[in-house]
Amino acid sequence: MSESEKEFLHQLNEHQKIIHKVCNLYMQFPEDKEDLFQEVTLQAWKAYHKFRGDSKFSTWLYRVALNTAITFFRKEKQQSFIDSVSEIPDKQVYSDKEHIEEQTRAMYLAIGELSKIDKAIVMLYLEDYSYAEISDIIGITANNIAVKMNRIKGKLREATLKKIETA
């Protein structure tokens, strides 16, 4: 094993959660998640010799993972995103913890229904990247990211409420 391969594997091992998150967000089936994980790993390895360390490895890996996930198309299957998370419980008397869990599930489902581009922006936002950093990864201006993020938040608020009401 070459030095470069060792170094890459070490870095990948430290940051593999990033790929896992991207796979979870973009794919519903375990076999598709595995395929995407493999694809991201291979793409990252192919491009690694050009990684100069100008940005953090995690940011660079996010770019590779999102580019791969966005352009990775699979034939539609019957299962929807809703099947990959547990059901929202029926309305009943529940504790604060259960209330937050319900909200989280509903919000997660709503994120799953966003477009591939919006999912990428939300994912980076959840990771606490600044608008400038997100703009760097996505390739549009920070202002545009801010506008998009406001729209996405509105969409998610509405979709989450609907999901809770219909549960």
Place this chain on the structure above:
Amino acid sequence: MELDELKGQLNQQLLSGFSNKPENKLAELLKGKACSLLCKIKKSILFEIACCIIGIIAFASISIIYHETAIRVYFGVFGVIFIPFIWVLWYLFKKIVAFENLVLPVKNNLKELIDLLSLFAKRYFQFNMALLPVCFFLAMALGYQQKEPIEGLEQMFLKLKGLTHFYSGIIIAYIAVTLIALVYFTKWYIKKLYGNYINQLQQLLAELKE
């Protein structure tokens, strides 16, 4: 409830089912097969280059071995046509490899990928269409020069004697229908292979242009 209030929980949800892969498992992944469309196109290009090389050798052998001028010219011309085609395929292959080594922002990546796939589909169509007139005119010219009569055809011509216009009409109609059918079939085939994927990518890019 707002997105910001659930950041922590959503991050946890995104990590559901996570199990840390050990380094040796990750190393195995590096030896695995990629399944992206670009990898499939790369394989297809390499296969086509191999076919072209075999074709050149086979056609060159035929044009050397056979004595009939028509056969020698026909296969000789197609052997030569494969040479620039190999060059075009190799150029596309190198472009794909160079693209794979780049890590661009999402928008630029989409744009480059669309350009690359469109270029490949365009060149594929152009090459197929360029072959059609060569095939027809070469077959006609060589058939016209054929000195030895072909048994079945000769008898058919005798029956059609005096019906020259009718015969010419049938030939023209045959060529026109075949050409149109081949153009539409090639367009449909390329669209089925790459067109739908390119459309999906264009929709994503349009979202970033808003």
